[in-house]
Amino acid sequence: MTGPAPVIARLRASAPVAGAFAALLLSPIPVEADEAFVTSQPAEMLSIVDLDTRKVVATLPIPGKPAGIAVTPDGARAFVTSPDGKALSIIDAASRRVEHRVDVGGGPLGVAVHPSGSPAYVADWYQHRIVAVEAATGRIAGEVKVGDSPSGLAVTPDGALLLSADRDSDAMSFIDTTSLTRATSLKVGTRPFGITIDAEGRRAYTANVGSNDVTVIDIATRRVVGTVKVGERPYAVALARGHAFVTDQYDSTVTVFDVATLEKVATIPVGDYPEGIATSGDGAFVQVANWEANTLSVIDATTLKVVADIEVADGPRAFGSFIRRTAR
DSSP states (O other): OOSHHHHHHHHHHHHHHHHHHHHHHHSOOOOEEEEEEEEETTTTEEEEEETTTTEEEEEEEOOSOOOEEEEOTTSSEEEEEETTTTEEEEEETTTTEEEEEEEOOSOEEEEEEOTTSOOEEEEETTTTEEEEEOTTTOOEEEEEEOSSSEEEEEEOTTSSEEEEEEGGGTEEEEEETTTTEEEEEEEOSSSEEEEEEOTTSOEEEEEETTTTEEEEEETTTTEEEEEEEOSSSEEEEEEETTEEEEEETTTTEEEEEETTTOOEEEEEEOSSSEEEEEEOTTSSEEEEEETTTTEEEEEETTTTEEEEEEEOSSSBOOEEEOEEEEEO
16 A cells, blocks of 8 residues: 555655764864974974964973984874984874883984884984884884984885985985895985985985985886985975975075976075974975974975974974874
8 A cells, every 4th residue: 555654654764864964964074184293302302283273282201312203194103213212102193192112222213104004114323224113012023234324214105115314325225114124225425314205106315414415216216317406414305296395404494396307496494404394294385393493494385485483392303204194
């Protein structure tokens, strides 16, 4: 029998679905926001900066003169190296709590993390090796010898390769992450320090503090494809909007060049002794840690102008990938 009753039943049955749909429409949509995790070495402090409000929202004491920093792609954890403390601190990024403090020995400096979130890779400056540390447990999972005084580290987006800037060998190491073995090395500029890989995993860039230039490397062929002269004592490189941004420590500037043509396009004055540099999640801004000025400069990646200077703890280095993308 057909009639009104089946229709009403269908309407009643559909009501929860309609209600859920309406609730979904009315519920707030998560907004992506950025935080900067800035290591300050003499202050032995991690400053956490809300990059929307441009204010420090939390601080966390980290003993042992913290320098290197890496945040997982999902924003769950941050890893901080303490060269004087011979340690790696593993931090729950949301709760701002140290989960593990791992004795890695030697002189831990640069740090990078696998795209999956684990392991973290720590560059040991004094023992010329890289140590792999499990993120969840703090267990040391292995190590690999590289060139002299490894500094900056970076992992390809597919997680297959770890690259190490071996400062006192004037070279870069290629490490297979599956076997944790050094596949080969490549001569770059003099005293490479920071190293950055583009989002496609196609090119790497080393900031060479001794030769005042940046070496551009084709990762697939493992060869140098260009060298760009920058300011004095370049420390690290960030990439945004088709440009490379390089901190020039002794010039207190950021040199900008086009990654396609390798032509210099701008020199941006920032605070005294700029070191760590990183790009916001949407690529709109570049953040620079100024060691002597105790500030974090914010550069508009389109206009190539400084739009803010944020005060942080004494002696910010922020050496590594220090931007955390969060949902609000």
